Amino acid sequence: MKVSCNIKVNHLSRVEGHGNIRIRIKDGEVLEAGWDVVETPRFFEAMLVGKLWENAPWICGRICGICSIGHTLASIRAVENAFGITPDRQTERLRLLLKHMETLQSHILHLYFLAAPDFLQLGSVLPLIASHPEVVQRATRLKLLANDACDIIGGRRLHPTRTVVGGFTMLPEKSQLAQLKARLEAALPDLTKTAELFQTFTLPDFVREAEFVSLKGKNQYPFIGGELVSSDGVVRAEDDYLQMTNEYMVDHSTSKWSRLSRQSLATGALARLNNNFALLYPGAREIAAVFGLQPVNHNPFMNNIAQLVECVQVVMDSIAITSELLAGSWQKPRQPVVPKAGRGVGAVEVPRGILYHAYEFDQAGRITRADCIIPTSQNNANIHYDLIELARQSAARQKPDAEIQRLAEMLVRAYDPCISCSVH
Amino acid sequence: MTARERTYLGVPVSKPRAAFFEFTSCEGCQLQLLNNEATLLDFLSLLTIVNFREAMTEASDEYDIAFVEGSITRDDEAKQLKAIRGRAKTLVAVGSCACFGGVNQLKNRFNDLAWVKEQVYGSHAIDTREAVPLSAIVPVDLSIYGCPIKKEEVERVVTNLVLGKSIDYPRYPVCMECKANHNVCLFDLGEPCLGPVTRAGCDSWCPSNRFGCWGCRGPAEAANVRQLRQIMHEHGFSDEQLLDRLECFGGFADYVTELKRAAKE
Secondary structure (H helix, E strand, O other), X not given: OOOOEEEEEOOOOOOEOOEEEEEEEEOOEEEEEEEEEOOXXXXXXXXXXXXXXXXXXXXXXXXXXXOXXXXXXXXXXXXXXXXXXXXXXXXXHHHHHHHHHHHHHHHHHHHHXXXXXXXXXXXXXXXXXXXXXXXHHHHHHHHHHHHHHHHHHHOOOOOOOOEXXXXXXXXXXXXXXXXXXXXXXXXXXXXXXXXXXXXXXXXXXXXXXXXXEEEOOOOOOOOEOOOEEEOOOOEEOHHHOHHHHOOEOOOOXXXXXXXXXXXXXXXXXXXXXXXXXXXXXXXXXXXXXXXOOOOOOOOHHHHHHHHHHHHHHHHHHHHHHHHHHHHOOOOOOEXXXXXXXXXXXXXXXXXXXXXXXXXXXXXXXXXXXXXXXXXXXXXXXXXXXXXXXXXXXXXXXXXXXXXXXXXXXXXXXXOOOEHHHHHO | OOHHHOEEOOEEOOOOEEEEEEOEOOOHHHHHHHOOOOOHHHHHHXXXXXXXXXXXXXXXXXXXXXXXXXXXXOHHHHHHHHHHHHHOOEEEEEHHHHHHOHHHHHHHHHOOHHHHHHHHHOOOOOOOOXXXXXXXXXXXXXXXXXXXXXXXXHHHHHHHHHHOOOOOOOOOEHHHHHHHOOOOOOOOOOOOOXXXXXXXXXXXXXXXXXXXXXXXXXXXXOOOHHHHHHHHHHOOOOHHHHHHHHHOOOOOHHHHHHHHHHHHO
């Protein structure tokens, strides 16, 4: 029998922010399908105009409740690049460690609390508290480790307090770092168990070719700054980010959309991994191999697995960073800041993909222009076209309505969208 | 554990139906609730959660307590908030956006929404209005202050709510907590700080991390902003720096108007 259905999901659950899915199929033909972002805009770029430079990281961190650390670090990098400040190695290491712990926190939240219920045919993680307490305990243990690490380095897990232009207001105690290192080492077996859990799940078999955009790593898997790259071969300098994003508006979304060489582009864990696979730790590559994940992988559901691989990557790298910091003695936490007129760009890989902040300053260090381009806004067009393709393939395979809706919801969740962030 | 078994000092404890909603915000305050890993399960056992879109798919319109995050910046949000108010016995404003407008109200300061829209969307039509707190639209029963909210405070407020105890907030400023924490004064470290005028309850969260207070919890009782202005000047800080902090989260709106007037003189 040919598929006919009319699916409308208003305010999709288990994602950050407000987006709607619509799919209408009649007699096996897709009449319409799409992804509508209805989130209210907050106008951060306008808010910043006229404000002194020190406001930027503090205000911009509030673009996002999940990746506030990433926004703060991108903002700081943009200000420092404009003022010609280069962070010293200690600051650079601590920022990366902080970044890693946010990545771990966010990926674990997504994998266990937002994505896993779909594979277990549940509406939320809550039933697992009774049925599989060890799974929920493992998830909270990993999340707590990551959040505690953010507290001791950034001062706070959400909207950090110690991260400032020039460095940090204060440093963690060495004893706290040593304790963190021990907990990171203990987290590796928990991640192995997480991989075992995800091996019991069946990822939907869906492929739509995409162009993947991320930072381009040189010697290490990239997270903060550097060149920009796409899987179609485009390479640009960090300052030329506008050539990678090419934002435009559509009527059914309050989020802007992006494109590069194709109709749409994808960013996030899968994009980073597709573009920088060789730079992963061998232990992280092993996890990828278990799931048959190799570059360039075009199944968006694989973003879940890419996040899992990155959890291993960031924990391993964090062990290396804490070892290095513990071996040295603390230097001054912060360098002086002298504002000057100019423009600065900061590109940072946050959990959902590449994030850009760019500011222009007058001589006193007041912001005259601001621009923030969010990973999910870059992904929104790709999600939209994926949904159309998913509807087509589902109709061709004569899937039942409920299954099409479940797959569509899972597809959007696989991108781990941060919708209020994308509109900002 | 069923509601019947639960008592506190021999008094049965209700397990109210709770719903969580978010309007214009970063949704960080809701995530703060999930960030309470150590006590999350105990916290969840206090309530019957019937609506929490960010974490669960099941949803119900029957609830006793509505926890609402975010400010109101569009007519459809105002309409939905009124519907929530109609259903909830208790409406709790969660976080600075819900309590004061939060950082979202920074766009109001231009008094020119057309310019604000144009800055971000160019000529593309977009719907927005001045960002306002929940209390500008509906009566609010309780407020949980902060950007972000502090989990210990949320837990205390919710526990008291469930037990039917009164809910009180510190009337003294953050400065008191900061002193009790034996911190070096931020002014002595060369940093501006709103600790002397901001409502306590965060345990001097930012100053304890050597970062000056930005007043996210709004004014303490009898906040002496005039005196703070003098302290700021004595330490070489400008009215602009004071104003940046006072206007950041919206809690000091009345003082901002006064300071802008005074700074012109």
